[in-house]
Amino acid sequence: MPDTYNGSAPFHEFFTQFNLIASANLWEEETKTAVLLTYSLGKAHTILESMQNLENLQFEELKKF
DSSP states (O other): OOOOBOSSSOHHHHHHHHHHHHHHTTOOHHHHHHHHHHTBOHHHHHHHHTSTTGGGOOHHHHTTO
């Protein structure tokens, strides 16, 4: 599983590691979205929670952050 992300480190570092783990585990898009939301803490989680339709959010949309 990936480390948690709280927004204090560069997102690209976390996201690179996250994608490697997701690929190694053959995660589907829905799994990647759920895990990314679960492992986001603090400021990062607050930003994600503020998005509309969080339950329908697609992984491709999250990659924009």
